[in-house]
Amino acid sequence: MLGSLMSYSPSVDSKTENTDELIATGVLASLQNFIRKCIVAVLSYGPMPKHIAFIMDGNRRYAKFRSIQEGSGHRVGFSALIASLLYCYEMGVKYITVYAFSIDNFKRDPTEVKSLMELMEEKINELLENRNVINKVNCKINFWGNLDMLSKSVRVAAEKLMATTAENTGLVFSVCMPYNSTSEIVNAVNKVCAERRDILQREDADSVANNGVYSDISVADLDRHMYSAGCPDPDIVIRTSGETRLSNFLLWQTTFSHLQNPDPLWPEFSFKHLVWAILQYQRVHPYIEQSRNLAKKQL
Numbered sequence: 001m002l003g004s005l006m007s008y009s010p011s012v013d014s015k016t017e018n019t020d021e022l023i024a025t026g027v028l029a030s031l032q033n034f035i036r037k038c039i040v041a042v043l044s045y046g047p048m049p050k051h052i053a054f055i056m057d058g059n060r061r062y063a064k065f066r067s068i069q070e071g072s073g074h075r076v077g078f079s080a081l082i083a084s085l086l087y088c089y090e091m092g093v094k095y096i097t098v099y100a101f102s103i104d105n106f107k108r109d110p111t112e113v114k115s116l117m118e119l120m121e122e123k124i125n126e127l128l129e130n131r132n133v134i135n136k137v138n139c140k141i142n143f144w145g146n147l148d149m150l151s152k153s154v155r156v157a158a159e160k161l162m163a164t165t166a167e168n169t170g171l172v173f174s175v176c177m178p179y180n181s182t183s184e185i186v187n188a189v190n191k192v193c194a195e196r197r198d199i200l201q202r203e204d205a206d207s208v209a210n211n212g213v214y215s216d217i218s219v220a221d222l223d224r225h226m227y228s229a230g231c232p233d234p235d236i237v238i239r240t241s242g243e244t245r246l247s248n249f250l251l252w253q254t255t256f257s258h259l260q261n262p263d264p265l266w267p268e269f270s271f272k273h274l275v276w277a278i279l280q281y282q283r284v285h286p287y288i289e290q291s292r293n294l295a296k297k298q299l
């Protein structure tokens with residue numbers, strides 16, 4: 001009953017002339033919103049995650065099982081993403097991060113890569129067109145990854161969206177593309193080295209020893225140069241389609257993250273799955289906090 005209410009999405013067909021049907025649709029939508037708000041209120045009694053990261057797996061399989069065009073799976077996946085963002089927003093989850101395109105995805109069939117990139121560009125441009133709404137809800141959008149690997153048009157659109165939303169202080173939505181964790185770490189190491197080279201080349205190089213330029217690179221040095229700098233580590237990582245690997249996603253940031261591997265494919269991921277993931281997180285929260293505190297003491 002709850003599942004069908006949550007997955008129900010009212011669509012008003014222009015041909016629908018039956019007033020009773022329209023009223024029923026409106027009532028059902030209001031009921032759906034009311035139930036969702038009640039569930040969120042109950043959930044909020046427990047510890048709520050600040051940051052949820054998603055590995056949106058299973059879009060191609062969704063298309064295959066439904067015998068629809070392969071690219072359509074990613075399109076439905078984008079709708080599932082927007083719905084999840086709205087649910088997280090309602091729940092007060094401040095940081096959402098998604099693995100949208102791994103560097104390894106460039107090894108896929110060129111037509112698939114092309115159609116995925118076209119979809120990204122189309123959706124980023126749609127977000128740009130709706131920048132007023134995004135700014136109204138105070139949402140900041142980041143792109144984490146090696147943007148130089150993108151075509152110029154996708155890169156420019158992504159950079160524009162980042163710049164347009166940079167001053168927003170509410171929900172932070174980070175899109176990892178083209179991303180993998182090992183290149184993020186290598187990038188951070190190179191940034192620290194470049195920073196130190198810069199200091200050394202300055203005229204007052206004599207005083208740099210005091211700035212720690214000759215000391216070993218520390219975790220804090222690398223933290224400052226991760227794409228995720230300034231963002232708390234994810235409390236929950238959700239990988240759909242039952243896959244249990246992290247696949248080179250946020251390896252630096254997930255020491256204390258609670259991993260969830262729900263069975264549905266990403267386009268099928270809905271409110272009830274998100275609620276279930278948060279309930280599971282709340283169940284293990286005391287143990288996670290204990291481990292985190294122990295690690296702090298040992299430092």
Ligand SMILES: CC(C)=CCC/C(C)=C/CC/C(C)=C/COP(=O)(O)OP(=O)(O)O
Binds near residue numbers: 060077241
């Ligand atoms: C602008 C923006 C943020 C767009 C996001 C669109 C979107 C849903 C991208 C997912 C991309 C991707 C490679 C998912 C993994 O599923 P898969 O293709 O590997 O499918 P499979 O697991 O069934 O093989």
